[in-house]
Amino acid sequence: MSSSRTLFQKIWDRHVIRPETSETPAILYIDLHLVHEVTSPQAFTELRTRGLTVRSPDQTIATMDHSTPTTPRGPDGRIPVSDAQAAAQLQQLVQNCAEFGIPLFELGSEKQGIVHVIGPERGLTQPGMTIVCGDSHTSTHGAFGALAFGIGTSEVGHVLATQCLIQNRPKTMEIRVDGELHPGVTAKDIILAIIAQIGIGGGTGYVIEYTGSAIRSLSMEERMTICNMSIEGGARAGLIAPDETTFEYIRGRPGAPAGKEWDRAVADWRELKTDEGATYDAAVTLNADELRPMITYGTNPGMGMPIDGTVPNPADVADENQRTGLERALGYMGLAAGKPLLGNPIDVVFIGSCTNSRISDLRSAAQAIRGRKVAPGVRMMVVPGSQLVKKQAEAEGLREIFEAAGAEWREAGCSMCIAMNGDQLAPGEYAVSTSNRNFEGRQGKGGRTFLASPLTAVASAVKGCVSDARELTEEVRPTWNP
Amino acid sequence: MEPIESFTSRVVLLPAENVDTDQIIPARFLKVTDKTGLGDALFSDWRYNADGSPKADFVLNRPESMGAQVLFAGDNFGCGSSREHAPWALVGYGFRAVISTFFADIFRNNSLKNGLLPITVSPDVHQALQARLKNDLDAEVTIDLAEQALSLPDGGTVEFPIDPFAKHCLLNGVDQFAFLLGEEDAIREYEETHPPRVQTSKVA
Ligand code: SF4
Numbered sequence: 001m002s003s004s005r006t007l008f009q010k011i012w013d014r015h016v017i018r019p020e021t022s023e024t025p026a027i028l029y030i031d032l033h034l035v036h037e038v039t040s041p042q043a044f045t046e047l048r049t050r051g052l053t054v055r056s057p058d059q060t061i062a063t064m065d066h067s068t069p070t071t072p073r074g075p076d077g078r079i080p081v082s083d084a085q086a087a088a089q090l091q092q093l094v095q096n097c098a099e100f101g102i103p104l105f106e107l108g109s110e111k112q113g114i115v116h117v118i119g120p121e122r123g124l125t126q127p128g129m130t131i132v133c134g135d136s137h138t139s140t141h142g143a144f145g146a147l148a149f150g151i152g153t154s155e156v157g158h159v160l161a162t163q164c165l166i167q168n169r170p171k172t173m174e175i176r177v178d179g180e181l182h183p184g185v186t187a188k189d190i191i192l193a194i195i196a197q198i199g200i201g202g203g204t205g206y207v208i209e210y211t212g213s214a215i216r217s218l219s220m221e222e223r224m225t226i227c228n229m230s231i232e233g234g235a236r237a238g239l240i241a242p243d244e245t246t247f248e249y250i251r252g253r254p255g256a257p258a259g260k261e262w263d264r265a266v267a268d269w270r271e272l273k274t275d276e277g278a279t280y281d282a283a284v285t286l287n288a289d290e291l292r293p294m295i296t297y298g299t300n301p302g303m304g305m306p307i308d309g310t311v312p313n314p315a316d317v318a319d320e321n322q323r324t325g326l327e328r329a330l331g332y333m334g335l336a337a338g339k340p341l342l343g344n345p346i347d348v349v350f351i352g353s354c355t356n357s358r359i360s361d362l363r364s365a366a367q368a369i370r371g372r373k374v375a376p377g378v379r380m381m382v383v384p385g386s387q388l389v390k391k392q393a394e395a396e397g398l399r400e401i402f403e404a405a406g407a408e409w410r411e412a413g414c415s416m417c418i419a420m421n422g423d424q425l426a427p428g429e430y431a432v433s434t435s436n437r438n439f440e441g442r443q444g445k446g447g448r449t450f451l452a453s454p455l456t457a458v459a460s461a462v463k464g465c466v467s468d469a470r471e472l473t474e475e476v477r478p479t480w481n482p
Numbered sequence: 483m484e485p486i487e488s489f490t491s492r493v494v495l496l497p498a499e500n501v502d503t504d505q506i507i508p509a510r511f512l513k514v515t516d517k518t519g520l521g522d523a524l525f526s527d528w529r530y531n532a533d534g535s536p537k538a539d540f541v542l543n544r545p546e547s548m549g550a551q552v553l554f555a556g557d558n559f560g561c562g563s564s565r566e567h568a569p570w571a572l573v574g575y576g577f578r579a580v581i582s583t584f585f586a587d588i589f590r591n592n593s594l595k596n597g598l599l600p601i602t603v604s605p606d607v608h609q610a611l612q613a614r615l616k617n618d619l620d621a622e623v624t625i626d627l628a629e630q631a632l633s634l635p636d637g638g639t640v641e642f643p644i645d646p647f648a649k650h651c652l653l654n655g656v657d658q659f660a661f662l663l664g665e666e667d668a669i670r671e672y673e674e675t676h677p678p679r680v681q682t683s684k685v686a
Binding site: 023027105157205 | 566586591663
């Protein structure tokens, strides 16, 4: 083995407690386990059946996010859960966390939020760690140079009981993005362009490391947007090497090392970056200068194109199953081949999800919508990623900006990203959404999703149809600097 | 788990590509706290009308699909969400294997933990089998995990790859959870030299 190692290899090597053999996979130690209400109940049941305890409750944290309502609090300060089955599932998480001693950000508490927002927010997500959660967007945490990936509920049980996982070693892929983004083009557009290029299965079996000058110049929250959607390209994990931007973001957060520990930690984190001469199993490059705002037209995140492009024609697709897939997608979306998407009427705009619900996302959306109005007939929802993001946004006056524009300001949660909590599209409705999945029915049965950046979402909300963010931002940007 | 033995079955033809786990089991069915009963919700949005009646033209509702234990799927089956409810629903319905050219990672992992065999075949084999199944609804395949062999309706047999550890567990009824618990000494040793990186109670 060459002594040059990638970021992935270094983290992997540090956590292997039993290396892979020809008969058995590796056993990997997990530093942090995030838990939510939807994928954990059966795992706790398994623990009970086997008479096991949670090995390390202090390396485990739970939150409620997927099925929680985002409607306003009642007079008693509580958020009402009207769905009895969801309420029972939430109650089960309360019980499980109490019984097994796991800290929980309960619905209604001031730190509750989307699982992939709260980890970084509390300073729990740190470089060089292994992080898992029963949720595919665990890849988000890779923005800090942590090996973070989604697992199934059986594995949730494994980690609860042993703090370890049985794992086959994945391959590595470098995705290099050099150059500079034009105004109106965001991190979301980078990742949508990447997925459109590699396809939704293109990263399967790989851990992606994002490199290049365009990635380096992104803020931590923008990096999270990128890593978040690694799974939409099929990769279980995405990584970005930690640097000064990373350290500054973590410094001072409640879970971060402090004092002498901090200096030691940073010195260690600096060692993590991929060595000169280390090689990847695959490589992809993109030029940021060439990117335009992106939007999806179909029913998976790989069906994306520049905002001013035209919907592809199934007749141009040679492979039969692929052609049928595209036909089906366009049929579901009610779109005509060869036509532009710009100007397509919309019903709903959703700003939220673990992809784009952090404070910087809300700031940029507020900046773009300030002094404007949501078009008549369009419903715009803004759902902060966590209660702390919500509080911060309110302190900065963002809530007033959104409400003055005619948008709804909601409590924190996954909301219309997954439509488990009553926030959903009606059949046939079109939404421009800052979330990460446009699968059939994802945002409500029969609902039709265009995935895009918060800026594209705002531009579309204002015009009432799919619109180009570059026209809007040019006009509005210089007037406000929070 | 019961050891998996060789079995023969008719095949349900669903060759759509990129079938995501939101289609296999829509999110509104994820509010359950156990694993059972999800078979009825399998492919719910494709399978039922708004009033809950079965859609006559969906493959699972056709009489010839009844009792079939093998699903013939398109490329990149099981992409998207990590929900283990997807294999729970497939197994709950009665499927024991899915044949495709390519499976999404987490889905494949989850399936193997629930006795559902993800069988990867080459695009050529896939295409030929699809053509055969289209014209012969009674065609059967035989799946032999021990030999990693898929016997096709035309009499040919192809080998399919499978993770050796998962195969060992499935053939011998070995419990992966127990296997991991058996590593207690190695885990303790690791923890002795690697203090925890976080203390979650501190931030709650
Ligand atoms: S916001 Fe959406 S993608 Fe993110 S964790 Fe919630 S449901 Fe999953």
